[in-house]
Amino acid sequence: MxxxxxxxxxxxxxxxxxxxxxxxxxxxxxxxxxxxxxxxxxxxxxxxxxxxxxxxxxxxxxxxxxxxxxxPTLEEADEVFALRRCLEREVIERLCKRMPKDGIDALISHVKEEERALRAASPRSIRLAGEFHILLAELTGSKLLIDFISQVVSRSSLILARFGRPHSAECGIDEHVRLIEALKELDVSTAVQIMDHHLHSVEDRAKVDxxxxxxxxxxxxxxxxxxxx
Known part of the structure; x- marks a missing residue:
């Protein structure tokens, strides 16, 4: 190089x-x-x-x-989150069919890093929250899903930076923990429900600022x- x-x-x-x-x-x-x-x-x-x-x-x-x-615009925000929900449901369904051997451990390790960043009041916690979703996509082994999820997560971050109102990051971490538990049990219905609620909560925080x-x-x-x- x-x-x-x-x-x-x-x-x-x-x-x-x-x-x-x-x-x-x-x-x-x-x-x-x-x-x-x-x-x-x-x-x-x-x-x-x-x-x-x-x-x-x-x-x-x-x-x-x-x-x-x-x-991003508010109109784009609506489209981004609609697409993101579809893509992340596909990720969940694939992982419930085939979770890599060390997948759950990787997710737990990432959440612990999120918790450390939150305790330190570090802005890293914002980035790590998004990267949790990218890690989920990476565990599917699908390059296309990884690329698509990376793009919508990045756009979501921009949307929240422009329109998002303050919230407790602890809520997001708790939902990540609950999602991991559902994935551990290969409970696709519960995992999809948790993810949908999580993404709707993120979207609902948008307001003009x-x-x-x-x-x-x-x-x-x-x-x-x-x-x-």
Whole structure:
């Protein structure tokens, strides 16, 4: 791997974390020069990272306007959650038919990490909550499902960052625990019911809140820097 590619990967990972942990809110501008200066890399490396994030649906790049964190609409929110419910039901049904040998242990380990992040009041808890659903998809072994779930989880995170009202993350963790118990018993009906309730609860938290004032991008990114050299 070239040095430039390595630097671009590091920027991509840092920006992705900052977006999914809602430090970078929807609509925030992502200037290539500011990103390059913060990470001490060229604008080319910054641009490559932004292009990857755009392909993930996390960033929008417009001609003559540059890049910004993607800003979903309420209409898109309705569609995203409708699709997500269908996709996650398919994940549950597949896992109840064939759960990998170490699948339950992997899910339990992830929830423990969620609990540690919550106790530490870390923004990682937001990202980890979404990654729990991606892990479920990964356990199916279906690349298409993994890709689709990753995309809708990312879009859901953006929707909540823009429209979501505060809630207790403990509720989400409790539902993850209950879901694991249902999967352990291969109880597809209960597991689907828990997942549907969980996703409806997430969707119901949406409300309009366009207040996006916050710290400068360089200040935010300095907290998310990974090794880029």
């Amino acid at each position: 070239s040095t430039q590619q390595s630097r671009s990967d590091a920027i991509y990972a840092s920006l992705r974390r900052a977006i999914l942990e809602q430090a970078l809110k929807p609509g925030v501008k992502l200037p290539e020069d500011s990103i390059g200066d913060t990470f001490g890399v060229s604008r080319t490396s910054a641009r490559n990272a932004l292009l990857r994030l755009a392909s993930d649906g996390l960033v929008e790049i417009k001609p003559n306007r540059g890049a910004s964190v993607a800003m 366009d207040n996006r004032d916050g710290p400068e991008i360089s200040e935010i990114l300095s907290r998310y820097m990974t090794t880029s050299q």
